[in-house]
Amino acid sequence: MTAVLFENVSRHFGAVRAVDSVNLAIAEGEFFAMLGPSGSGKTTCLRLMAGFEQPTGGHIEIFGETAEGVPPYRRNVNTVFQDYALFPHLSILENVAYGLMVRGIAKAERLKAAENALAMVKLPGYGSRRPGQLSGGQRQRVALARALVNRPRVLLLDEPLGALDLKLREQMQEELKALQKSLGITFVFVTHDQGEALSMADRIAVFNEGRVQQLGTPEDVYKRPQTRFVADFVGSSNVLAPSFVHSLGYPARYASLRPEALALGEGGSNARRFSGTVVATSFLGATNRLTVEAAGTRIAAMLPASAAVPPQGTGVTLSFAAEDLHLMDEAA
Amino acid sequence: MSVVAENPILARRTSTFGRLSDYFWLNPKLFLLMLLAPPLPWLGIIYLGSLFALLLQSFFSIDEFSGLINYEFTLDTYRQLLIPANFDIILRTVIMAALVTLASALIAFPIAYYAARYARGKWKALFYLAVMLPLWSSYLVKVYAWKLILAKEGILNWGFAKLHLTWLLDAWLALPVVGGNSLSISYTGTFIVFVYVWMPFMILPIQAALERVPVNLIEASADLGGNPGQTFRHVLFPLALPGIIAGSIFTFSLTLGDYIIPQIIGSSRLFIGQAVYAQQGTAGNIPLAAAFTVVPIVIMGFYLWMAKKRGAFDAL
Numbered sequence: 001m002t003a004v005l006f007e008n009v010s011r012h013f014g015a016v017r018a019v020d021s022v023n024l025a026i027a028e029g030e031f032f033a034m035l036g037p038s039g040s041g042k043t044t045c046l047r048l049m050a051g052f053e054q055p056t057g058g059h060i061e062i063f064g065e066t067a068e069g070v071p072p073y074r075r076n077v078n079t080v081f082q083d084y085a086l087f088p089h090l091s092i093l094e095n096v097a098y099g100l101m102v103r104g105i106a107k108a109e110r111l112k113a114a115e116n117a118l119a120m121v122k123l124p125g126y127g128s129r130r131p132g133q134l135s136g137g138q139r140q141r142v143a144l145a146r147a148l149v150n151r152p153r154v155l156l157l158d159e160p161l162g163a164l165d166l167k168l169r170e171q172m173q174e175e176l177k178a179l180q181k182s183l184g185i186t187f188v189f190v191t192h193d194q195g196e197a198l199s200m201a202d203r204i205a206v207f208n209e210g211r212v213q214q215l216g217t218p219e220d221v222y223k224r225p226q227t228r229f230v231a232d233f234v235g236s237s238n239v240l241a242p243s244f245v246h247s248l249g250y251p252a253r254y255a256s257l258r259p260e261a262l263a264l265g266e267g268g269s270n271a272r273r274f275s276g277t278v279v280a281t282s283f284l285g286a287t288n289r290l291t292v293e294a295a296g297t298r299i300a301a302m303l304p305a306s307a308a309v310p311p312q313g314t315g316v317t318l319s320f321a322a323e324d325l326h327l328m329d330e331a332a
Numbered sequence: 333m334s335v336v337a338e339n340p341i342l343a344r345r346t347s348t349f350g351r352l353s354d355y356f357w358l359n360p361k362l363f364l365l366m367l368l369a370p371p372l373p374w375l376g377i378i379y380l381g382s383l384f385a386l387l388l389q390s391f392f393s394i395d396e397f398s399g400l401i402n403y404e405f406t407l408d409t410y411r412q413l414l415i416p417a418n419f420d421i422i423l424r425t426v427i428m429a430a431l432v433t434l435a436s437a438l439i440a441f442p443i444a445y446y447a448a449r450y451a452r453g454k455w456k457a458l459f460y461l462a463v464m465l466p467l468w469s470s471y472l473v474k475v476y477a478w479k480l481i482l483a484k485e486g487i488l489n490w491g492f493a494k495l496h497l498t499w500l501l502d503a504w505l506a507l508p509v510v511g512g513n514s515l516s517i518s519y520t521g522t523f524i525v526f527v528y529v530w531m532p533f534m535i536l537p538i539q540a541a542l543e544r545v546p547v548n549l550i551e552a553s554a555d556l557g558g559n560p561g562q563t564f565r566h567v568l569f570p571l572a573l574p575g576i577i578a579g580s581i582f583t584f585s586l587t588l589g590d591y592i593i594p595q596i597i598g599s600s601r602l603f604i605g606q607a608v609y610a611q612q613g614t615a616g617n618i619p620l621a622a623a624f625t626v627v628p629i630v631i632m633g634f635y636l637w638m639a640k641k642r643g644a645f646d647a648l
Contacts (some may be wrong), residue, residue: 052551072554085552089570089643099556102566150556 001063003028003154003186004049009058011044018044020210021058026154026188028063031180033189033197035221036207037233042190045207046156049188050079063153073102078147079156083163084139086131092118092142093127099150117145120179137168144179154186161196173200194234198222206230223258226329231256238299245327247295248272254328257320259289262301264310267319275317281309292318390622399616409619413627418607422627425604428519429587432526433534433580439527440534440579441572447535448542463532471529475596478525482516482597489514512599522598526587533582541575542568573644581632588628604628 006024010017019041026032034042047053048060051072060067062077078099086095093114094101100110111127118124121141131139140160147155157176161169177200180187191197197204198218206213206221206229214226225231231239236259242252249272267273276294283289288309290301301318303309310316345351356363392401393408412418447459466474481488492501505511505518512518545568553563591605602610604624611621639645 050551050555052554071559072551073557073559077555079552079555081548081552083546083548085546085548087549087552087567098553098558098566102553102556102558102562146556 001028002026002061003030003063004188005059005061006045006048007059007061009045009048009055009060011041011048011053012056017210019048019055022210022212024205024212024215026186028186029184031177031187031189031200031202033191033201033204034207035191035194035197035204035234037192040207041210042192042205042207043158044210046079046158046188046190049154050077050156051075076150076152077154077156078150078152079158080140080143080147080160082158082160084131084143086139086142086146088131090131091127092123092129092131092134095131095142096127096146096149098146103150113149114145117149118142120148121145136163137172140164140172144176148179148183148185152185154188157187157189159190159192161191162193169196176200198234206234208233224326225256228254228328231326231328236300240299240325241297244295244297245325248274248325250325250327256326256328257299257324259300259302260287261320261324262299262303262318263320264301264303264307264316265319266317267321270322271319272322272325273317273319275315278310278312278314278316281312290316292316294318386622386625389618390626392619394617394619401618409623412620413623418624421602421604421607421624424601425588426631428523428526428603429584432523432530432587433583435523435527436531436534436583437538437576437580440531440538441576444535444539444542444575447539448545449547463535466528467532472592474529475525475593478521478528479516479597482514482521482524484514484516486516516597517599519598522594525593525597526583526590529593530583530586533586534576534579537578537582538572538575541572541578545571577636577639577644581636584635585628585632588631 002025004024004026006022009019009022009024011019022041022045024045034045036042044053048055049062049067051067051070051074055068062075067075086092087098090098093111096114096117097110100113105113115124115127118127121144123138123141123145126134126138126142131142134142140163143160160176161172164172173196176187189197189201198221201218203215203217204221205215208229214221214230216224221230221234225234225237228239231237237256238259240248240255240257242254245255246252274294276292276299278290279293279298280291281288283305284302285305287305288303288307290303290309292299292301299318345354356366390409391405391407392403393406394400395402413422443459443463447456451459480486483489489498489501492498501515504520505514510518510520510523512520515521515524549567549571550563553567554560558566589605591603591609594603595606604627608621608624611617611624
C-alpha cells in the first residue's frame with residue numbers, strides 16, 4: 001500500500017517555488033529519504049506531509065485518504081523536529097506522554113506507555129528530568145520516543161541527526177534503521193547528508209530547486225545519476241563534459257565517473273584510458289586522492305593507500321572499466 | 333611588508349588609562365565592585381533603608397489624645413487595620429486590583445500575541461508606538477481626559493445615545509456597587525481608567541514572553557494531536573505565564589498603591605493609596621499609614637510565593 005502519495009504537488013510562496021510539481025509514492029514500511037541542499041524543497045515536502053503547510057497545487061494522499069485541508073492534529077503522522085522541539089516546561093515523561101494526554105488517555109496508562117517508549121530509546125528512568133538537563137543525543141531520543149509512543153502510521157524526521165557529533169550520528173543511524181525494521185513504520189527522512197541517505201534509506205528522492213531530480217534506490221542514485229546535479233551532489237562523482245566523453249569513445253553526452261572506478265596504468269584490454277598531469281594529491285587514511293588534469297578537465301581518482309602516489313606534476317595514465325562510466329540523460 | 337606584520341606581537345600599554353583597563357581586565361572582581369559601588373548605597377540605604385524605616389513605623393502607635401507617636405513596639409496599629417472601616421478599604425482595593433489585573437491580562441494577551449507572532453517590520457514599530465505612546469503623556473492629563481470622556485455630558489454617553497443604547501448604560505449604572513450617578517463617579521469608571529492606564533505594563537512583558545516561545549513548540553503540539561485549544565492550554569499559556577505574572581505584578585501593585593485615579597474618577601470611598609495619603613497627611617497618623625503601606629507588600633509577596641509554588645516560573 002502507498003503510505004504517502006504526492007501528485008504534482010506544488011507549494012509556492014509568492015514567486016518562490018519551494019516545491020514545484022513533485023510526484024512521490026512512498027510505500028508502507030519503507031525507509032524513504034529526501035536528500036538535497038538547503039532550500040531544495042525537501043523540508044517543505046515534509047511539512048506538507050505533517051500538515052504544517054497546505055499545497056498551492058496538486059494532490060496529497062496519506063494511506064489513500066485526501067490530506068489537503070486536514071490540520072496536523074488530525075493526522076496520524078508524527079514528526080521528529082530538527083531541534084527536537086521538546087516542551088521546556090514539562091518533564092521528559094510528560095513530554096513523551098503529551099500525544100496520549102491530548103488524546104485523553106488515562107494518566108496511569110499514558111505514563112506507563114511513555115515509560116516503555118523511553119526504555120525503547122534506551123533512556124529508562126530519565127522521565128523525571130527536564131529537557132534542559134539532557135545532552136543533544138538524549139534529547140534526540142526523547143523526541144523519537146515522543147513521536148513513536150503515538151504509534152504513527154508515518155514518522156517524519158527532519159534532519160534529526162544534524163545536531164549530533166559524528167560518532168553519535170553513526171550510532172543513531174544504525175539504531176534508527178534497526179528501530180524502523182522492528183516497528184515496520186514508514187519513515188520519511190529529510191537530510192542534506194548524502195552518506196546518511198545512502199546508508200539508511202530504501203529509496204532516495206534527490207531534490208533541487210523544488211523539484212525531484214531523481215528517485216531510486218541508493219545504488220541507483222549513486223551509480224547511475226540521471227542529472228549533473230545528482231552526480232555532483234551525491235558523493236563526489238566526476239562530471240565529464242560531452243566533448244571529453246566523446247574523446248573516450250562514447251556518445252557526446254554528460255557522463256559521471258566515480259573516483260574509485262579509476263586506476264593508475266593502462267588497465268585491461270577492454271578498459272578505457274586517458275592521460276593527464278597530477279595537480280594535487282591528498283592522504284585520506286584508507287585511500288589516496290589524486291587530482292589529474294586531462295584535456296582541461298579536473299578528474300579525481302581514489303587510489304588504495306597501498307599504491308604508490310605519483311608526485312605532483314608527473315604525467316600519468318588512468319584507466320577504468322568501460323561500463324563504469326555512466327552516461328546521463330542530459331544532453332549537451 | 334603587510335600591515336599585519338607592522339603590528340607588534342604584544343602591544344605595549346600606552347597610557348595611565350590603558351594601564352587601568354589592563355588592571356581591571358585582570359581583576360574582574362574588583363571591576364565588579366567598582367561598578368556596584370555607586371548604586372549599592374543608593375539601593376541599600378536610600379531605597380531599602382527607607383522601606384525598613386517605614387516598616388518600623390508601623391510597629392509604633394499614636395497617642396489618641398496628644399496625637400504624638402508612642403515609640404513602643406506594639407501590634408495595635410495592625411489591629412486597627414482590621415476594624416470594619418479600614419478593612420473595607422483593603423478589601424475594596426484588593427478586589428479592584430485583582431479585577432483590573434484579570435481584565436488587563438485578557439485584553440493584553442491577544443494584542444501581545446499578535447505583536448509577537450505576526451507583526452513584522454513597520455507593523456512591529458507601529459505596535460510599540462501604539463503601546464508606548466500613552467506612557468509619554470502626563471498621567472494626570474490622561475486621567476482628567478477620562479473624567480471628561482466618562483462624564484454625563486461626555487463622549488461616551490453621547491455615543492451610547494446615538495446608538496440608541498442609553499438604556500443599556502442606565503441599566504448598568506442602576507446596578508448596586510458597580511453603578512452610580514454617572515460612569516465618572518462609579519467603580520466601573522475607576523476600573524476602566526485603571527485598565528487603560530496600566531495596559532502597557534501588561535502587554536509588554538507578555539509580548540516578551542511570547543516572543544521567546546519557539547514556533548516549533550506550537551507545531552510539535554499540533555503534530556502530537558493537540559488541537560488549538562489544547563495547544564494554548566498546555567504549551568502557549570504555561571510558557572507565557574512568567575510574562576503574565578510579570579505584567580500582573582505591575583498592574584496589581586500599581587493599582588494597590590495608586591491614590592490619584594480613585595480620587596478623580598470614582599465614588600468617594602477610599603482606596604489604600606488614598607488612606608495612606610490621608611493618614612500621613614491631614615490625620616498625621618504615620619504608624620497607621622505605614623501599616624496600610626505594608627498591606628500591598630505582604631499581598632505581593634504572598635502572590636509571588638503562590639505563583640512560584642504553582643510552577644509559574646519553571647519555564648524560565
